[in-house]
Amino acid sequence: MRKSVLVKVAVQSILKNKMRSLLTMLGIVIGVGAVIVMVAVGQGAQSRIEQQIQNLGTNMIVITPGSSQQGGVSHGAGTFNRLTLADAEKLKREGGQLSGVTPVIFTRAQAIGGQGNWRTIINGVATDWQTIRDWPLKSGTFFSETDVRSMRKVAVLGSTVANNLFLGADPVGQQVQLRGVPFSVIGVLETKGQTASGTDQDDVIIIPYTTAQSRLSGSPRIWQILAATYSPTDIPTAQQEMKALLRESHRLGADDEDDFTIRNQTELAEAASGTTQVMSYLLAAIASISLLVGGIGIMNIMLVSVTERTREIGIRMAIGARGSDVLTQFLVESVVMSLLGGIIGLLVGFAGAAILGKVTGWSTATPPEAVAIAVVFSAAVGIFFGFYPARKAASLNPIQALRYE
Amino acid sequence: MPDAASGTPPVIHIEAATKVYEMGKNKVRALRGVDLQVERGEMIAVMGASGSGKSTLMNILGCLDTPTSGSYHLDGIRVDGLTRNELAQLRNEKLGFVFQGFNLLSRTSALDNVELPLLYDHSGRKRDTKALAAEALQRVGLGDRMDHHPSELSGGQQQRVAIARALVTQPSLLLADEPTGNLDSRTSVEVMALFQELNDQGITILLVTHEHYISRYARREVEVRDGRIIRDEPVRDRHVAKVDLSGIPDQDPVAAT
Numbered sequence: 001m002r003k004s005v006l007v008k009v010a011v012q013s014i015l016k017n018k019m020r021s022l023l024t025m026l027g028i029v030i031g032v033g034a035v036i037v038m039v040a041v042g043q044g045a046q047s048r049i050e051q052q053i054q055n056l057g058t059n060m061i062v063i064t065p066g067s068s069q070q071g072g073v074s075h076g077a078g079t080f081n082r083l084t085l086a087d088a089e090k091l092k093r094e095g096g097q098l099s100g101v102t103p104v105i106f107t108r109a110q111a112i113g114g115q116g117n118w119r120t121i122i123n124g125v126a127t128d129w130q131t132i133r134d135w136p137l138k139s140g141t142f143f144s145e146t147d148v149r150s151m152r153k154v155a156v157l158g159s160t161v162a163n164n165l166f167l168g169a170d171p172v173g174q175q176v177q178l179r180g181v182p183f184s185v186i187g188v189l190e191t192k193g194q195t196a197s198g199t200d201q202d203d204v205i206i207i208p209y210t211t212a213q214s215r216l217s218g219s220p221r222i223w224q225i226l227a228a229t230y231s232p233t234d235i236p237t238a239q240q241e242m243k244a245l246l247r248e249s250h251r252l253g254a255d256d257e258d259d260f261t262i263r264n265q266t267e268l269a270e271a272a273s274g275t276t277q278v279m280s281y282l283l284a285a286i287a288s289i290s291l292l293v294g295g296i297g298i299m300n301i302m303l304v305s306v307t308e309r310t311r312e313i314g315i316r317m318a319i320g321a322r323g324s325d326v327l328t329q330f331l332v333e334s335v336v337m338s339l340l341g342g343i344i345g346l347l348v349g350f351a352g353a354a355i356l357g358k359v360t361g362w363s364t365a366t367p368p369e370a371v372a373i374a375v376v377f378s379a380a381v382g383i384f385f386g387f388y389p390a391r392k393a394a395s396l397n398p399i400q401a402l403r404y405e
Numbered sequence: 406m407p408d409a410a411s412g413t414p415p416v417i418h419i420e421a422a423t424k425v426y427e428m429g430k431n432k433v434r435a436l437r438g439v440d441l442q443v444e445r446g447e448m449i450a451v452m453g454a455s456g457s458g459k460s461t462l463m464n465i466l467g468c469l470d471t472p473t474s475g476s477y478h479l480d481g482i483r484v485d486g487l488t489r490n491e492l493a494q495l496r497n498e499k500l501g502f503v504f505q506g507f508n509l510l511s512r513t514s515a516l517d518n519v520e521l522p523l524l525y526d527h528s529g530r531k532r533d534t535k536a537l538a539a540e541a542l543q544r545v546g547l548g549d550r551m552d553h554h555p556s557e558l559s560g561g562q563q564q565r566v567a568i569a570r571a572l573v574t575q576p577s578l579l580l581a582d583e584p585t586g587n588l589d590s591r592t593s594v595e596v597m598a599l600f601q602e603l604n605d606q607g608i609t610i611l612l613v614t615h616e617h618y619i620s621r622y623a624r625r626e627v628e629v630r631d632g633r634i635i636r637d638e639p640v641r642d643r644h645v646a647k648v649d650l651s652g653i654p655d656q657d658p659v660a661a662t
């Protein structure tokens with residue numbers, strides 16, 4: 001039988017029972033819709049990870065105190081914080097793979113200067129910080145090695161701080177007080193914008209770590225060490241090297257766990273997108289259950305349809321339809337039905353992804369492949385679950401089928 | 406089995422055909438050795454009491470079923486032993502069916518119903534199936550009812566659509582199992598007039614009927630009893646349905662034609 005006729009017959013028979021067909025399609029609609037949302041969330045997360053990597057600076061590695069394993073935390077009094085300036089200096093000295101190393105000291109402080117008063121985060125860092133973060137200046141200069149060594153009270157402002165204190169005027173050459181200590185502003189960073197989780201990266205003041213330690217924090221404790229490699233391919237070996245150096249400086253025995261965690265930018269970004277991962281798994285579960293239930297629904301309706309149309313099948317066979325003709329007819333019908341459900345599901349999925357993106361603030365991306373995914377999934381369900389009823393129709397005995405009331 | 410004289414085989418040549426239905430331990434012998442030969446251009450009526458085996462014979466002649474034993478040649482082709490697909494192809498190419506209950510697809514127009522057998526043609530030849538279907542409908546006098554659905558047609562008209570569907574493939578044999586069983590007497594005669602007209606144009610027709618006044622329109626009459634043919638003779642006082650029609654009052658002008 002001609003293909004166009006087959007599709008026409010299938011569509012007619014689906015339209016004959018509009019409500020029934022619609023309810024049957026519902027499972028496929030939800031299933032395909034969930035698949036599309038899942039793909040959209042996954043793609044969104046992926047592009048966000050890439051964007052974040054760009055944002056963090058090239059080839060960056062972050063070392064934080066404490067073990068990445070949960071059990072390793074309460075190891076002894078010092079375990080909680082065993083990153084010191086000595087560690088950073090050792091890495092800087094002996095890390096052959098590293099293009100730059102900086103300790104990071106975080107404190108919060110009220111900044112007073114210009115026209116305003118602004119609570120912000122202070123980062124005490126070394127000169128390498130600027131190249132590691134790959135963060136250019138809007139105006140002024142970054143501090144020098146001499147500034148660091150001499151514990152000078154100099155500050156580089158993030159653009160948010162600059163705007164809030166100086167209301168658009170150039171702050172370079174002006175003064176800013178941090179906890180009553182006057183700092184002179186020597187530079188302003190370019191605007192970098194928000195991170196994926198919504199933190200304003202420009203709400204920051206950068207000062208030499210030596211100054212931070214002596215004037216603000218007053219302890220040898222450091223929060224992070226940032227490092228960078230010369231090229232992305234060096235990252236794995238650099239991580240190995242850093243691990244060995246830190247274990248040595250912390251005098252860890254062969255059986256001791258690391259009391260620090262080394263992560264590269266990819267690992268960091270992935271950790272940040274953990275929630276969307278969970279969401280993706282949930283959607284995958286919903287999608288597969290819906291497709292299964294939808295498929296069973298189609299099989300059920302097709303079996304009903306075969307019984308209802310036994311006489312029609314008998315007539316078709318009497319006038320020369322082969323088993324394969326009848327099989328194809330019913331298979332086309334179930335595939336058309338599930339494809340229709342798939343197309344509706346596609347639209348529902350697009351709408352769902354857009355709404356989810358609005359509500360959660362996640363970036364979602366609906367790629368053109370989604371159309372192919374919807375078509376393939378729904379057609380596969382239609383063929384798989386339509387086959388048994390179609391086989392049943394095709395194997396009917398024409399005489400008995402004709403006699404069927 | 407070519408006929409030596411004319412060179413064309415008989416349309417039906419069935420020999421010693423039996424059919425046994427096995428119902429658990431019971432065996433129903435529906436046919437007990439049937440011999441029948443029908444030549445091209447014949448119009449033959451099969452008579453017999455209920456349960457005598459007429460429909461069983463029709464199913465075998467119509468390639469819907471195969472005999473338990475015996476041989477059957479349709480148009481010179483041996484039918485017993487063919488596969489399901491081969492039987493389907495034979496039904497499509499060589500046979501046209503007309504049933505008592507019309508058996509049209511509801512919610513499908515008259516034209517689409519008639520076109521249907523052409524769509525199951527596996528020979529691959531290209532034909533204008535719609536035009537052929539329209540032509541067949543014109544032939545049975547329903548040229549103005551092509552877009553009507555079965556529910557919008559009278560019983561007689563539905564049976565004409567069924568006849569058009571049987572004719573559209575230009576079959577060797579038209580089989581009709583009680584074609585007038587669901588029709589009133591005037592409409593029955595009208596359908597028989599159509600059969601006679603088609604037969605005059607050279608179409609071979611075999612029909613099953615209970616009614617004597619129907620079998621009079623055939624050229625030959627066969628009687629089946631207990632699965633055997635007990636009588637096979639030409640119809641002596643053959644009636645012409647067209648003539649009879651003028652004698653029957655047109656009681657229900659809407660239902661008729």
Ligand SMILES: Nc1ncnc2c1ncn2[C@@H]1O[C@H](COP(=O)(O)OP(=O)(O)OP(=O)(O)O)[C@@H](O)[C@H]1O
Nearest residue numbers: 426428433435453454455456457458459460461462
């Ligand atoms: N599928 C079947 N299974 C078992 N027995 C059957 C079957 N079909 C027909 N029979 C039996 O075969 C015999 C002949 O039946 P058939 O239908 O050929 O009679 P018929 O002459 O067409 O009767 P009617 O005039 O009532 O249509 C009957 O006894 C019937 O019960």
Ligand SMILES: [Mg+2]
Nearest residue numbers: 459460461582
């Ligand atoms: Mg019968």
